[in-house]
Amino acid sequence: MSKHVVILGGGIGGIATAYNLRRMDSSLKITIVSGRPYFGFTPAYPHLALGWRKFEDITIPLANLLPKFNIDYVPENGESIDPDNNKIRTTSGKEIEYDYLVIATGPKLVFGAEGQEQYSTSVCTAEHALELQKKLEEFYADPGPVVVGAIPGVSCFGPAYEFAFMLHHELKKRGLRHRVRITYITSEPYVGHLGLGGVGPSRRLMEDLFAERSINWIANVKITKVEPDKVIYEDLEGKQYEVPCKLSMLMPRFMGPEVVASAGDKVANPANKMVIVNRCFQNPTYKNIYGVGVVTAIPPVEQTPIPTGAPKTGMMIEQMALAVAKNIVNDIKNSADRYAPELSAVCIADMGGDAAGFFAHPVLPPRATVKHKKAVWMHWFKSAFEKYFLWKVKSGNISPFFEEKALELLLGVHGVRLCKDCSGSPGTC
Numbered sequence: 001m002s003k004h005v006v007i008l009g010g011g012i013g014g015i016a017t018a019y020n021l022r023r024m025d026s027s028l029k030i031t032i033v034s035g036r037p038y039f040g041f042t043p044a045y046p047h048l049a050l051g052w053r054k055f056e057d058i059t060i061p062l063a064n065l066l067p068k069f070n071i072d073y074v075p076e077n078g079e080s081i082d083p084d085n086n087k088i089r090t091t092s093g094k095e096i097e098y099d100y101l102v103i104a105t106g107p108k109l110v111f112g113a114e115g116q117e118q119y120s121t122s123v124c125t126a127e128h129a130l131e132l133q134k135k136l137e138e139f140y141a142d143p144g145p146v147v148v149g150a151i152p153g154v155s156c157f158g159p160a161y162e163f164a165f166m167l168h169h170e171l172k173k174r175g176l177r178h179r180v181r182i183t184y185i186t187s188e189p190y191v192g193h194l195g196l197g198g199v200g201p202s203r204r205l206m207e208d209l210f211a212e213r214s215i216n217w218i219a220n221v222k223i224t225k226v227e228p229d230k231v232i233y234e235d236l237e238g239k240q241y242e243v244p245c246k247l248s249m250l251m252p253r254f255m256g257p258e259v260v261a262s263a264g265d266k267v268a269n270p271a272n273k274m275v276i277v278n279r280c281f282q283n284p285t286y287k288n289i290y291g292v293g294v295v296t297a298i299p300p301v302e303q304t305p306i307p308t309g310a311p312k313t314g315m316m317i318e319q320m321a322l323a324v325a326k327n328i329v330n331d332i333k334n335s336a337d338r339y340a341p342e343l344s345a346v347c348i349a350d351m352g353g354d355a356a357g358f359f360a361h362p363v364l365p366p367r368a369t370v371k372h373k374k375a376v377w378m379h380w381f382k383s384a385f386e387k388y389f390l391w392k393v394k395s396g397n398i399s400p401f402f403e404e405k406a407l408e409l410l411l412g413v414h415g416v417r418l419c420k421d422c423s424g425s426p427g428t429c
């Protein structure tokens with residue numbers, strides 16, 4: 001009888017794992033369980049907030065898409081996991097048995113500063129971005145100071161930089177830029193750290209980009225409170241300061257959702273409830289459970305005075321999805337070969353007219369390759385990549401051979417590597 005792989009989550013990680021599995025083994029039964037009825041291209045959510053994209057441009061309904069590739073779809077969230085009996089329960093109480101479980105739920109958002117959820121905004125989901133779009137329309141009619149930034153414990157800083165740069169661009173276009181003071185406030189020890197310990201000259205570059213755009217910055221501080229008209233932060237000595245604002249967009253912290261915690265401490269990291277995985281993204285205790293994407297527990301790149309985490313970018317997630325699919329298929333075939341993702345990070349901060357890109361390979365230093373580029377073509381590249389990624393999702397082929405070849409030739413990235421010993425922390429193979 002064919003094996004059943006259940007995947008929790010229909011985002012970048014879940015879809016990429018499902019498509020890789022389908023390509024590698026046409027006989028597998030694959031089920032995606034995901035309460036959000038669409039695939040959303042998360043990197044375009046800041047663009048959605050600014051009205052530069054429509055919801056329909058960057059989302060694809062799952063119910064019609066997945067059956068085309070012989071993937072079953074359950075339009076509900078997973079509520080609990082019973083790892084000893086190999087089954088999950090959905091929010092409606094349906095029990096689904098699995099031979100292999102891939103947890104790819106993305107993060108639970110933690111709005112850790114007092115008043116953040118109430119008085120600030122976010123671009124982390126399409127719904128948040130649409131809400132922000134409405135607020136921005138009111139804001140343009142009566143503008144004032146803006147704070148953009150990240151609270152302590154954030155791992156995903158890219159969207160905050162992007163939003164600050166893109167808002168600058170939009171305000172200029174509307175002839176409003178001179179009426180809006182923009183301040184970037186962050187838990188990173190310096191701007192351009194990005195949760196990655198910096199990438200080449202990212203500190204100098206980000207400082208220059210902010211200075212050229214008249215964006216003030218305050219780094220190495222803890223945002224503690226948001227009020228309707230101000231953001232309050234604390235320095236390392238605990239001294240408090242406030243910055244007035246009419247609008248703020250602050251990145252929340254990420255942790256694992258309740259469904260991961262329900263599987264117990266051998267699956268959920270006690271500190272952040274993310275999925276405990278080894279180098280090959282397999283849970284060390286329950287060997288038929290894997291993690292892919294933002295929900296996996298990866299150690300920070302370095303300790304920082306105010307806690308920050310390592311971002312899990314799209315390229316890293318595609319590499320995780322490829323390794324996990326290979327490992328599941330090899331396990332079924334009784335092959336001993338196991339693969340670990342290389343974990344290479346690409347961050348492209350769109351700035352409206354141009355964009356700044358960074359490449360770190362691998363993410364954990366020492367790095368073999370570090371590249372950076374700021375150019376007009378990078379802006380067009382990011383927009384073209386969005387269309388290309390959505391095409392991949394629509395066509396059911398997430399890892400076309402030409403993409404693998406191009407990454408190998410241009411960046412020296414192979415995506416995954418054969419791993420002789422899976423034990424050990426992610427990114428160390």
Ligand SMILES: Cc1cc2nc3c(=O)[nH]c(=O)nc-3n(C[C@H](O)[C@H](O)[C@H](O)COP(=O)(O)OP(=O)(O)OC[C@H]3O[C@@H](n4cnc5c(N)ncnc54)[C@H](O)[C@@H]3O)c2cc1C
Nearest residue numbers: 009011012013034036042043077078105106293294313314
């Ligand atoms: C605003 C933003 C911009 C970003 N921009 C970039 C970028 O430009 N470049 C880049 O490389 N990376 C970027 N990232 C980082 C990363 O690529 C994205 O976060 C990416 O979407 C993560 O993919 P994922 O599959 O782990 O999670 P998601 O894409 O969030 O997908 C998770 C899915 O699981 C579903 N789910 C949640 N709970 C459950 C449950 N209990 N049961 C079943 N399903 C569940 C969710 O509804 C969602 O559909 C960005 C992140 C954010 C937040």
